[in-house]
Amino acid sequence: MRVGFFVTCLVDTMRPSVGFAAIELLEAGGAEVVVPPAQTCCGQPAYNSGDRADAIALAAKVIAEFEGCDFLVAPSGSCSGMIRTHYGDLFSADPPMLQRARALMEKTRELTDFLVNELKLARVPGRFDGTITYHDSCAGLREMGIKAQPRALLAMVPGLALRELPGCEVCCGFGGTFSIKFGEISSRMADNKCQDIAGTGADAVVLGDLGCMLNIEGRLRRRGDMKTRVLHVAEVLAGRKPKS
């Protein structure tokens, strides 16, 4: 099974270790992982900013790079959600491209979903001694149906105890360019999230999207919380320690 790994631009630039953790997990599940070398961005920033032409160009690039794979897997509900639920809209006026887009949409998966439902991973390499809480990212939850999958995988991690986060389905306030255009509102939403996280008393908040990670970590630190760790689910499952 050839799995095309879509790194995502935020993992590529901000947290490469998340990418390597994800690949480790995919390989542990028996997948043959390929990483198309020229990949960049899924086009979501352009799409959500109303720049349809650039979004179409980037989507066409992703389709060309990944259509030869059996699956496209991304360590992000947001980017996989962009491909799986919105690429069709981008090519609605271009039947040949629409057909190719549809084919890729069908084989696009979010990482934890793929690990649970395709690779049927029964054990994970990681170990985590402590309590975590989990934040459901919006696109993962509401576009990709990611809810039980990460929790099922985290339950396999020895030493780990999950304490559910009140309001775990409420947006953290990232929203891509929203976080800069409406920084004040975005920060307030992040602050609400941080309060909820603090209330759980967990050692770490775990999640599946880099945008939420940067947003939540950024607000936690500004609030003076230097202790609560913010980890991508792949890092915890693979047992990789992020650089501190």
Added chain:
Amino acid sequence: MQVASMHFKERAHVKLHDERLQFNLKKMQGKFVAKRRESLVELDDFEGTRDSAKEIRNRALENLDVWLELFERNAKARGATVLFAETPDDVNALVLEIAARHAVKKIIKSKSMVSEESALDHAIEAAGMKVVETDLGEYILQINNYEPPSHIIGPALHKSKEEVADLFSKTHGTPVKTDIAELCLEARGVLRSHYLTADMGISGGNFFVAETGSVVLVTNEGNATLTTTLPRVHVAISGIEKIVPTLEDTATLMRLLPRSSTGQSISNYVDILTGIKGAGEFHGAEHMYFIIVDSGRTAVLASELREALRCIRCGACMNHCPVYQNVGGHSYGWVYPGPIGSILTPMYVGLENAQDLPAASTMCNQCGVVCPVRIPLPDLQRKLREMAFEHGLRPWYEHAALSIWSWFSQRPALYGFGTAIAVRALKWMGGCDGLIHKLPIGAGWTDERDFPAPEGKTFRELYKKRTAT
């Protein structure tokens, strides 16, 4: 109503720092969400009912002209007069004309958001008549110098009981009361006399039923029943999109409307008003008018945003919206706040006056998953963003940043080179704690958040090295 949506950011800034409002908002938000969830449990097939409701609303919109004509015919047959208003000004002119025809001196009103669009109360007062709002929330706002509503269901939700108590005491010259039931009784005492002395009652219209020519009113206080049946003249005002083909269709929508809105399986009152008081009938107005309002709705119907017209005004989208919950309804600067307001406002008052509203969304789609008629609100917000982009309404630097990113993303070699430099620079900026406290471009992020620094090398660099060895 005067449009202030172009000042969304500034208004939101003020509201974010209004401690009393923040307290009131936090108190309210959980209640709506929990009550809705509890009330949906008793529906055996919520998703199926949503599908039916969507289909009913689509059927109405696809042949809107036909249903409107049928409605007009049936309403006329029962002695009502059907009038069409193209603009907000037309709405006010028609109301004043009707009032003059029937020598009206005092008007009572039950809740109508459409009448807020044209600031009808001000027009009535300017014409020398008295107008009294009878919905408790609207009454509170009216006596507070016509404060605008902040929510389509609970217009005064932003106010605490203490604020209302002070306002009542000041306006009515009564001692300050602390008990909500006592406050309600006081309002009731004041309003009662107006019901009995008003010449005309104005209501909104949740639905216009084409097959019977009826207007359906969904309320909890009973004020709409009194407003529409006690005075000689009843005028029902609502948008052209509120047409529903049959009573059967209305029943389906009613399974969802109160549940999505206040979490009630049915509202305390549902009035279905058909025609004038007949011979030998005891209740009802002697004269009945329908004012059916366009005010930008046909333009929406003809646009890619048509699905927004399915809206049945339950308020679930704003009750679940994390942006609304933090900035409150007044930030949006016009009649309709929250996600549905972010679509309707730019369409009704001009995108150039309200382009921040569709932009001020994280696209979390919490609104989309609760909407009882399945309006894809984030998709419609995106359509408006596309229109703003096409018309060059966004600031140049936003355009520039986006273009640079997209240009590099389409050139992988340059992208790889550029990002490798950028992550090193950002890593250096992060210093020993790995946190960037101030970004030169991106103050929106770092004013109240740190920016966690990158690890220092890109995945593509590291992966290339790994596969080379």
